[in-house]
Amino acid sequence: MSIDAATFTARISGGLIVSCQAYPGEAMRDPNTMAQVARAAVTGGAVAIRLQGTADIRAAVDLDVPVIGLWKDGDDGVFITPTLEHARAVADAGADVVALDGTRRPRPDGLTLAGTIAALRETHDVLVMADCGSLDDAIAAEEAGADLLGTTLAGYTGERRKTPGPDLELVAQVAARCTRPIIAEGRIHTPDAAAAAIEAGATAVCVGTAITHPSTITSWFVAALDARPASGHEGSA
Numbered sequence: 115m116s117i118d119a120a121t122f123t124a125r126i127s128g129g130l131i132v133s134c135q136a137y138p139g140e141a142m143r144d145p146n147t148m149a150q151v152a153r154a155a156v157t158g159g160a161v162a163i164r165l166q167g168t169a170d171i172r173a174a175v176d177l178d179v180p181v182i183g184l185w186k187d188g189d190d191g192v193f194i195t196p197t198l199e200h201a202r203a204v205a206d207a208g209a210d211v212v213a214l215d216g217t218r219r220p221r222p223d224g225l226t227l228a229g230t231i232a233a234l235r236e237t238h239d240v241l242v243m244a245d246c247g248s249l250d251d252a253i254a255a256e257e258a259g260a261d262l263l264g265t266t267l268a269g270y271t272g273e274r275r276k277t278p279g280p281d282l283e284l285v286a287q288v289a290a291r292c293t294r295p296i297i298a299e300g301r302i303h304t305p306d307a308a309a310a311a312i313e314a315g316a317t318a319v320c321v322g323t324a325i326t327h328p329s330t331i332t333s334w335f336v337a338a339l340d341a342r343p344a345s346g347h348e349g350s351a
């Protein structure tokens with residue numbers, strides 16, 4: 115399905131987008147598994163789903179909420195849908211919105227962000243979400259023609275401190291300077307943090323790890339238990 119920017123924005127406004135991703139080598143790295151997790155998130159009220167990889171996007175074509183698709187190639191530098199070719203493949207797989215690196219860093223194919231978005235639009239009727247790491251990124255991405263601005267890369271590009279929770283200061287800065295809808299994304303680990311991101315000016319929030327990455331969630335609980343002095347009630351043998 116193709117969806118226009120106004121309709122998409124209305125659908126996600128004030129809502130929760132759930133990012134369903136498993137990383138290379140992980141137990142849940144399987145398109146059908148991710149599609150099932152996505153369906154469960156929709157049951158819980160997700161207004162849109164973010165999926166990584168063309169196979170995962172194709173496996174979730176039956177979702178009745180819009181899909182934000184991306185293709186991570188590597189994990190260093192420009193790796194979120196880094197080239198026009200990646201962006202076209204994500205659109206071909208059926209994503210309604212193509213999320214791509216929205217930073218000002220050089221892209222591996224030598225295109226600018228504006229050139230990438232323009233060329234993608236020549237061949238595909240999709241929206242573009244720019245994953246940004248700073249206010250300057252967001253301003254440049256808006257000028258380049260992005261439909262949506264994400265704070266996805268805040269804390270990962272060297273321009274912003276990696277805050278323990280969401281970078282609410284950046285959300286507020288982007289809201290004050292830019293006109294495109296803002297998706298607050300990155301390290302939103304609690305319902306209160308999600309609400310705070312909307313208060314800071316986000317149009318919608320996107321949560322990944324805290325909902326869909328059981329290994330990390332488990333490690334949070336384990337760390338909390340390990341941090342306690344050894345005094346648990348062990349019962350009698």
Ligand SMILES: CC(=O)N[C@H](C=O)[C@@H](O)[C@H](O)[C@H](O)COP(=O)(O)O
Nearest residue numbers: 133266270300301302321322323324
């Ligand atoms: C920086 C980067 O590579 N972010 C990725 C973007 O798709 C994902 O690994 C994150 O899980 C996603 O942004 C959601 O964030 P969080 O998992 O913190 O809720």
